[in-house]
Amino acid sequence: xxxxxxxxxxxxxxxxxxxxxxxxxxxxxxxxxxxxxxxxxxxxxxxxxxxxxxxxxxxxxxxxxxxxxxxxxxxxxxxxxxxxxxxxxxxxxxxxxxxxxxxxxxxxxxxxxxxxxxxxxxxxxxxxxxxxxxxxxxxxxxxxxxxxxxxxxxxxxxxxxxxxxxxxxxxxxxxxxxxxxxxxxxxxxxxxxxxxxxxxxxxxxxxxxxxxxxxxxxxxxxxxxxxxxxxxxxxxxxxxxxxxxxxxxxxxxxxxxxxxxxxxxxxxxxxxxxxxxxxxxxxxxxxxxxxxxxxxxxxxxxxxxxxxxxxxxxxxxxxx
Amino acid sequence: xxxxxxxxxxxxxxxxxxxxxxxxxxxxxxxxxxxxxxxxxxxxxxxxxxxxxxxxxxxxxxxxxxxxxxxxxxxxxxxxxxxxxxxxxxxxxxxxxxxxxxxxxxxxxxxxxxxxxxxxxxxxxxxxxxxxxxxxxxxxxxxxxxxxxxxxxxxxxxxxxxxxxxxxxxxxxxxxxxxxxxxxxxxxxxxxxxxxxxxxxxxxxxxxxxxxxxxxxxxxxxxxxxxxxxxxxxxxxxxxxxxxxxxxxxxxxxxxxxxxxxxxxxxxxxxxxxxxxxxxxxxxxxxxxxxxxxxxxxxxxxxxxxxxxxxxxxxxxxxxxxxxxxxxxxxxxxxxxxxxxxxxxxxx
Numbered sequence: 001x002x003x004x005x006x007x008x009x010x011x012x013x014x015x016x017x018x019x020x021x022x023x024x025x026x027x028x029x030x031x032x033x034x035x036x037x038x039x040x041x042x043x044x045x046x047x048x049x050x051x052x053x054x055x056x057x058x059x060x061x062x063x064x065x066x067x068x069x070x071x072x073x074x075x076x077x078x079x080x081x082x083x084x085x086x087x088x089x090x091x092x093x094x095x096x097x098x099x100x101x102x103x104x105x106x107x108x109x110x111x112x113x114x115x116x117x118x119x120x121x122x123x124x125x126x127x128x129x130x131x132x133x134x135x136x137x138x139x140x141x142x143x144x145x146x147x148x149x150x151x152x153x154x155x156x157x158x159x160x161x162x163x164x165x166x167x168x169x170x171x172x173x174x175x176x177x178x179x180x181x182x183x184x185x186x187x188x189x190x191x192x193x194x195x196x197x198x199x200x201x202x203x204x205x206x207x208x209x210x211x212x213x214x215x216x217x218x219x220x221x222x223x224x225x226x227x228x229x230x231x232x233x234x235x236x237x238x239x240x241x242x243x244x245x246x247x248x249x250x251x252x253x254x255x256x257x258x259x260x261x262x263x264x265x266x267x268x269x270x271x272x273x274x275x276x277x278x279x280x281x282x283x284x285x286x287x288x289x290x291x292x293x294x295x296x297x298x299x300x301x302x303x304x305x306x307x308x309x310x311x312x313x314x315x316x317x318x319x320x
Numbered sequence: 321x322x323x324x325x326x327x328x329x330x331x332x333x334x335x336x337x338x339x340x341x342x343x344x345x346x347x348x349x350x351x352x353x354x355x356x357x358x359x360x361x362x363x364x365x366x367x368x369x370x371x372x373x374x375x376x377x378x379x380x381x382x383x384x385x386x387x388x389x390x391x392x393x394x395x396x397x398x399x400x401x402x403x404x405x406x407x408x409x410x411x412x413x414x415x416x417x418x419x420x421x422x423x424x425x426x427x428x429x430x431x432x433x434x435x436x437x438x439x440x441x442x443x444x445x446x447x448x449x450x451x452x453x454x455x456x457x458x459x460x461x462x463x464x465x466x467x468x469x470x471x472x473x474x475x476x477x478x479x480x481x482x483x484x485x486x487x488x489x490x491x492x493x494x495x496x497x498x499x500x501x502x503x504x505x506x507x508x509x510x511x512x513x514x515x516x517x518x519x520x521x522x523x524x525x526x527x528x529x530x531x532x533x534x535x536x537x538x539x540x541x542x543x544x545x546x547x548x549x550x551x552x553x554x555x556x557x558x559x560x561x562x563x564x565x566x567x568x569x570x571x572x573x574x575x576x577x578x579x580x581x582x583x584x585x586x587x588x589x590x591x592x593x594x595x596x597x598x599x600x601x602x603x604x605x606x607x608x609x610x611x612x613x614x615x616x617x618x619x620x621x622x623x624x625x626x627x628x629x630x631x632x633x634x635x636x637x638x639x640x641x642x643x644x645x646x647x648x649x650x651x652x653x654x655x656x657x658x659x660x661x662x663x664x665x666x667x668x
Contacts, residue, residue: 217420224376224415225435225486226408229400235434239425315470316424 004311012304019296023289024065082284090287091275091294097167098271101194101264102256104187108195109252113202114242120203121210121241122233132203139200145262148193152266155189162189165268190267194260198252202245209241216240239313246313250306254298324389325526326352326375326494331386333374335597341383342597344370346550348386352526354493357517359529359541359558361573365594367550368530369416372496375528376413377403390494409439412492414516416499418479422471428455428482429467432489439490454485459515477508481515488519495520496528501536513540534577538562543631546570549594549606552625556632566634568614568642569607575644588644605636614638 052058059067071077077087120132156164168183213219214237222236223229261273272291279287311317328350334341345367352358360368373379375388377395388395391410395403407413415421423431432451436442442450448467455463458481471479480500487495497516501509517540520527529540537544541558546569554567565571575588592610600606605619623636 217415217417218423220378221413221415221421221483221486222423222434223378224407224413226404226406226438227434228404228438236423240423314425316472 005308008304008307008311012300015300016297019300020069020293021065023293023296024068025061026289026292028061028064077290078286080279080284080287082279082282082287087287087290091272091290094270094272094275097269098257098273100167100183100187101191101260101269101271102253104191105194105198105256106253108191109199109202112195113199114206116199117203117206118210118233118238121207121214124207124211129207133207136200136203139197142197143262144193144197144260145266147197148190148263148266151189151193162186164189167270186269190260190263190269193263193267194256198256201248205244205248206241209244210237213237213240243310243314246309247306249309250302250304251299253305254302257298258295323353324351325354325356325391326350326528327387327389328371328375329387329389331371331374331388332384333370333379334383334385335379336381336383337598340598342600344382344550344597345374346602348547348550348552350528350545350552350555352494352528354526355521355524357520357527357529357540357542359531359537359544360547361531361534361537361544362547363532363573363590363594366547368532368547369498370550371547372413372498372528372530375496376407376411378407378413405439408435408486408492409490410492411494411496412487412490414480414484414487414495414497414500417503418476418483419503421483422479424471426470427467428469428471428474431482432467432486435486435489441490451485451489454489455482458482458485458488458519459511460485476504477512480504480508480512484512484515484519488523491523492525493523494526494528495523496530498530499532500529501533502531509536516540534573546573549600550597551606551635552633553607553635554633555625556629560629560632564632566628566632566639567607567636568611568639571642571644572611605638607636608638611638611642614642618642 075088077091079085080087080090083090116132120129123129152164155161163186167186168179173179210233219232219236222232227236258272260271261277263269264271264274265277276288276291278284279291307317328348331345331348332343333345334343336342348367348371350358350360360371362368370379370382374382374384375390375395377398384396386396390406395406398406422428426434429448429451432454433447436447436450437444441447452463452467455466460466460478460481466474466478466482471482474482480503484500495516500516501512504512513536516527516529519525527540529536531537537558544554544556544558544561545552546554546561546567548569554561554565554570556564556566561570562574565574569590572588572590576590578587590610591612595601595606595609601609603622605623608614608616608619618638618641620637623638625633625635627633
């Protein structure tokens, strides 16, 4: 188990290096540099050239790449031209908001999705199952931004139960109880908007997993041992049916951490997805670059997480 | 109290096909005494496994009628909770395909401990060591290490030994073996059969051995019941059945078994297949369509099992003047390769 995790971690390092090189090249492929657009055109070309040399922009790519990596290891991710603040500060605020949103959404997805899938698979082709399956088809067919708008309109605007935008109420002391409650209150609508649509895949995977597993020979053998029907489902069928969900867990987390652009736009929620979109439309490449690298790292870590989870659940894929 | 361990009376198990119930097991009656091996033979689709599953109450969506009397109780009348005490306890089952019969996510020893726990056979702190003991008993080398293994790390023969260890864990009085050797190599088959025989004698239990392998029947069975299309067509002591088969189906089965002296000669094949559940004529002799040369007058309407000699029962009247010689061209050439293929599986 430990051996598998260590091996799997070792594979991750070359992946990260290749990713960082790719991101760096994509950045340097873009026309112009930090000194081509923002400067007063009256500044003499020699002065700009001197500044270029001072900043190391004339160095060969591997020197620049090395400087970039070294700087990042020292926590220096550059400065956002648009925000005029260090990139890390800009991302930091948004990241925490997105972490909370994805945490809430994930909990909701599994809290609602797993029981629905379990019931749907166990009593397949019953009225209950047909209702749940009907909902999942509806969920697959509904774009998240439509669903998000409907929920916003209904519970935020018409009923007024929850705030319609932002991540926290104004004028609250960070860390106080009111502040935390306000944060949670702001999270309810966007996280339900994500979860109620996002859980349909989980429900369908679990449903088909259970229907497939429950007619396997080892389930019949479990019954032949005298195992209670409830234990047959909880101990034998469920664990064998969640393998595909476990396999996707890491990716799901990563997708959520990347931020849901539509939901964040609709609820004016200051998260990563919106930041990424903004940074591209304002040509704020120092932010966009770090975000792309961040997403890449997330994807690699997500795959790692999925593999580790899967190896915990399924002994057959552990590397000896 | 009779001396029978298991008495099945008029068992009918019906499955729903397109809104209607069709019996896969049709009015089956059987008895098994302690320490007796009853073989239930027939080709695929004849209802052998459906019978075994009915006895264990493993059909989830079937309609069952009749009686399954076991240790003084009618199992069909028991609720799930009481049935769970019997399943894996006094009545246990060995399955056909060891490759799929074990939970891939559970350690071998856990799967044995689970059944010990359900039936409370051993105190908690002795279960693990007893599980290892059972693995040793079914002939698994280094049982301690195998106990820690997952099923995918074991070979088919080893897995079948584990399945057997699970079955005998609670010293069952009745053992149902559903084609226990079909999925195994020939060399392993003999070992597994020997093991089942040994354990059966040790536990003094009755065995219902389901198979389509007449070689296995000859080796293991005290009595044989031949099943066709959901009905028992002939029951006899094993020796008697092989020496003096009566029903056309039994004769055809025995005759289509390749033997060494038949090399290069022609092998009998039974024409056609077992009819589907929903497309079966249930009023006449069910084997009639597959022996078309026998005139309808030879068959009986709604044929019954009759005792023609002590312990020897045959269904329908068509056996009286039946001869395979009349069949004409129902033979195929048998060459060396086919002989090997046929005898390897030992299939009928």
